[in-house]
């Protein structure tokens with residue numbers, strides 16, 4: 001059906017060697033759940049598909065120097081099954097409950113999700129609340145790219161030609177942080193791309209005041225990112241219903257400030273507020 005050669009190297013060094021010789025003609029393939037859709041639609045043409053999905057070097061989940069390492073070729077199903085991810089990055093594990101269908105989850109990878117740079121990539125907000133960085137290798141050696149800087153725009157990846165992501169490095173949760181969540185609204189409950197998604201990691205003092213907060217929004221802006229103004233607004237305060245609605249309202253105004261008032265704002269403006277308050281409700285003591 002497609003006039004392409006499928007290449008499946010056994011080692012990362014072989015993959016890099018192949019890439020360095022065939023950069024312009026090669027597309028990296030992991031689960032293929034975006035690549036195959038793009039090839040069928042004619043948006044993507046290439047001579048070689050380089051399958052990195054089974055490279056051992058891209059398939060680690062471990063704690064390294066106090067940080068959580070998640071290999072780029074780890075599938076969404078494996079994220080959902082990982083106790084280590086559940087312990088150190090529970091919001092990321094929650095993605096697996098809400099991502100596509102079982103068939104897609106079984107092959108779709110976190111590296112593909114991030115590198116595709118869709119504004120709706122479900123794993124991105126949970127990675128952002130852990131200040132995740134991608135470890136990248138390519139013709140000029142190794143470098144670290146913050147996940148927040150991976151997309152230069154919707155579906156535009158900032159990786160250089162010939163570079164591939166080997167793994168992600170996530171801050172593990174600070175000791176005083178007990179609240180984690182990932183929420184997503186799609187057109188349906190199952191098999192739906194997010195119309196909006198959010199992730200949060202929050203710590204509270206014994207009086208309820210917020211002593212640590214990271215919050216990220218997906219699908220509503222050209223690229224998912226942290227909303228540090230909202231974090232700063234809530235930091236140090238004791239949440240009550242009014243505060244949560246005020247923060248939710250500020251969030252939807254900030255979102256509109258970035259995107260402009262599109263037709264979808266009629267729906268998104270109240271939906272963002274509502275989803276934000278619903279997510280933060282457990283913080284009320």
Ligand SMILES: Cc1cc2nc3c(=O)[nH]c(=O)nc-3n(C[C@H](O)[C@H](O)[C@H](O)COP(=O)(O)OP(=O)(O)OC[C@H]3O[C@@H](n4cnc5c(N)ncnc54)[C@H](O)[C@@H]3O)c2cc1C
Nearest residue numbers: 028030031032033034035100109111112113115121122165
């Ligand atoms: C029916 C269906 C439902 C879906 N539902 C959801 C959903 O609910 N939520 C969601 O977020 N997404 C969804 N998607 C999109 C897709 O499944 C995800 O984006 C998935 O995580 C992509 O991973 P993959 O391994 O299949 O990537 P691939 O399709 O193999 O690759 C995607 C992109 O990433 C690049 N790439 C892959 N691995 C690397 C690497 N290690 N280094 C550098 N570049 C790399 C590829 O070259 C390509 O540009 C859905 C797709 C389908 C078809």
